[in-house]
Amino acid sequence: MSEPNDPLRSLFREAADRGQTQAGLPPFAQIAERGRRSQRRRRAVVTLAACLVLGAGGAAAVTLLPGDPAPVPPANTPSRPAPSPMDTAPPPSSTPTNPPTHNASTSPPPR
Amino acid sequence: MTVEEFEKFYAQTVTRLTGQLYVMLGDLHEAQDVVQEAFVRAWRHRRRLDRDGQPEAWIRTTAWRLAVSRWRSRRRTTEAWQRSSAPPDTEGPGPEAVVLVDALRTLPAQQRRTMTLHYLCDLSVEQIAGETGLSSGTVKTHLFRGRAALASRLKDPRIEEEAFDV
Structure with missing residues (x-):
């Protein structure tokens, strides 16, 4: 490509040397401090973003997802029906398990 | 590190x-x-x-x-x-030190970068291609054209002679 003693190469080196000698470079401590600050800022931004995402997700879930339905009260208070004679009789059963007891006080005698 | x-x-x-x-x-x-x-x-x-x-x-x-x-x-x-x-x-730097830098300013940015990587950082065409993401052919073209342009701006016959050796 080009020789080591290439005049163009020498010109490039000369220009870079002039730039290097005139450059005011900060001490390492300053770079490290800026680096730490930048790292802290970045972490804070990431944490804040994560909190926002979680908070927004939680709020959306609470709003959109259906929860347990609240107990529905009756439309009106049911009135207690008046007692009827039929209520005291036991329901008819085709296969009674217990033989009926003949009690004079509760059932009439057979005719 | x-x-x-x-x-x-x-x-x-x-x-x-x-x-x-x-x-x-x-x-x-x-x-x-x-x-x-x-x-x-x-x-x-x-x-x-x-x-x-x-x-x-x-x-x-x-x-x-x-x-x-x-x-x-x-x-x-x-x-x-x-x-x-x-x-x-x-x-x-003072005006006497920036002849090359002034001449480089007239070149396109990518050509300037390629020239610096080659002539100052001593990188090969393949290394420049790796660092810049350009193809080897493009790097060679930048080097060839950049050198020719600098030769005419710096009016240095020695640079001009070697411009076609790149």
Whole structure:
């Protein structure tokens, strides 16, 4: 490509040397401090973003997802029906398990 | 890279990198700024900075990208361009020292970068292609055209003679 003693190469080196000698470079401590600050800022931004995402997700879930339905009260208070004679009789059963007891006080005698 | 290793790396390379970026950018103040910013960013990634074995190339590439990003934002804001092109507190090299830098400023940015990587950083065509993401053919074209352009601007017959050897 080009020789080591290439005049163009020498010109490039000369220009870079002039730039290097005139450059005011900060001490390492300053770079490290800026680096730490930048790292802290970045972490804070990431944490804040994560909190926002979680908070927004939680709020959306609470709003959109259906929860347990609240107990529905009756439309009106049911009135207690008046007692009827039929209520005291036991329901008819085709296969009674217990033989009926003949009690004079509760059932009439057979005719 | 530990903190101590990073400090050593900074001490060994910051001056050299500033000189390289100065030649690439043509502005000493800007070169200092972007190299410092690149080191600040490198601090965050210092644990994996030497994983690929080229931390200096990483800093150089990051500094170049920062400079390109600044150019783009300056193009959008003329006032910002005027402010940063005339830094009040840092003096650049004298006029006798900037003949090459002035000539380089007339070249396209990518050509300037390629020329600096080759003639100052001593990188081969393949290494330049790896660092810049350009193809080897494009790198060769940049080197050929850049050298021819500099030869005519610097009016140096020795450069002109070797322009066709690239």
